[in-house]
Amino acid sequence: MNERDSEMMLAQLQRAGHTIATNEKSADVVILNTCSVREQAEIKAIGKAGYLTRMKRTNPNFIIGIVGCMAENLGESIFQRNSAIDFVVGPQRLHELVEVIENGGKNLRIGESKSTKSDQDFSYRLKKFNGTAFVSIMEGCNMRCSYCIVPKTRGKERCRPVDEIVSEVEFLAKNCVKEVTLLGQIVNKYIGMETVTGGGKATFVQLLERIHEISGVERIRYMSPHPRYFSDDLISAHRNLPKLCPAIHLPVQSGSNRVLKSMGRTYGREKIFEIVEKLRTAVPEIGISTDIIVGYPGETEEEFLETVSLFDAVRFNMAFIFKYSPRAGTRSAELADDVPEDEKERRNKVLLERVGEVSLLYNQRFVGKITDVLVEGHAKRGKNIMFGWTPNHHKVLFSATENDIGKIIHVKIDGFATTVLLGTIVD
Ligand code: SF4
Structure with missing residues (x-):
C-alpha cells in the first residue's frame, strides 16, 4: 500500500511541475513515507529524518516532510521531536501534498480528508513499468484487531467504485502491465460493486471476474484476505479463473483459539483448516503463506504449541513471523507484555525453522520444470x-x-x- 501511495505522490508532484531528483542530496524536497505497524519502523524513520534535516545547513530552502501511517499516528508530536521537519501528512490526506509543499511553513494534515478531491487519479501510472502494478481497491479497516494500529492510521473502510478500478486496470494493461495485485486491508471484504451481476457471488469475486476479462492482463493477485471473509466462491474463483495466480497470503496470526479471540480475529483455527483444505482441493499446487505473531500477551507454551501444530498441519511455504511488541493506542497495549523477550525469540526461531524446512521441500518440487x-x-x-x-x-x-x-x-x-x-x- 505504501509503495502504491509513493507512486501516487510522485505523480501528483510531477503533474504540478516538479521533477524527481536522482538522489536525496540533490533534492529540494524529501518526503519520507512511513509505516507504523512496528515500533522499529517508526524509530528508523525518525532517525532518517534527523539525518536529512542536516541538509538545511547547506540548503536553507530544503524541505522535509513525513507522510503515511507514522504521520497519522504521531501527529504534531513529530514537530516536537524534530523542529526542522516542515510537514506531516497522514495517509488519508496525501492528495493535499502539492498544496502543502507550495504553502510553505509548518503544515499538519492528519485525520479524514475534508476535501472532496479524489486521490484516485491513476494517471500516475505513466512511469516506467516493470510489467507489474499495485491497484488499491479499498482502504482503511473497520475491524479492531487488538494489536493493530491500522484502523487508527488509515481510517474507516472505503471501497473504490468498480468501474474506476476496471478503468485503471484497462489503462495499465494498455501500458504493458501484465500482472496486477489488488490491494486492501481486507481485500476480500470489498463491497464497492455498484452493479451486482447476480449469482449471489461475493462482490470481490465479481470484481475479479471483471478484471479477468481485461485483455492484456495475464496475472491477477490480491493482498491481503481475511480468513473470516474467505468465501467458497473465492475458492471456486481460484479453480475457474486461470489468470488468478495460485498463491495466497492468508494472515493467520496464531494457532490458538484463545489467543485469536483475545486478538479479536473473529475466526478459529478450524476455519483455517477448512479454507486450506478447500483451496488445496481446488488448486493442488497453490502456494500458501501467512503472518504469525509469537509472544502475544498471555500466550502460554501450550498455546504456542497449537500454532506449531497448525504450522505442521497446513505446511505454509512462506511465513512472516513477528515477535509481539505493543503499539501505543491499540487495545493489546493495555495487556501485560508478559512473554519474556528470549522466549519470544525462541518461539520465533522454532517457527522459522519449521517454515524453512517446508519451503525447501516445496521449492524442490519445481526443479526440472x-x-x-x-x-x-x-x-x-x-x-x-x-x-x-x-x-x-x-x-x-x-x-x-x-x-x-x-x-x-x-x-x-x-x-x-x-x-x-x-x-x-x-x-
Ligand atoms: S484486519 Fe485487523 S490486522 Fe488487518 S488491518 Fe484490520 S485491524 Fe489491522
Missing part, C-alpha cells in the same frame, strides 16, 4: 542476473538482459535455496 516468470528487474547478485516471479509467487534468479524486464518468459528451474529458485531461460 519449466515455469512462466514475469521479469521484474536486476537481482543483487550480479550484473546480468535478473529476478522475476512465478505464478506461485516464487522468486527466480536467472541470467537475462534489460530487454526482458516486463516480459513473461519461460524458465527451466535448475536449483533452489530456501527463498529463491535458480533457473535458465528456455525458448
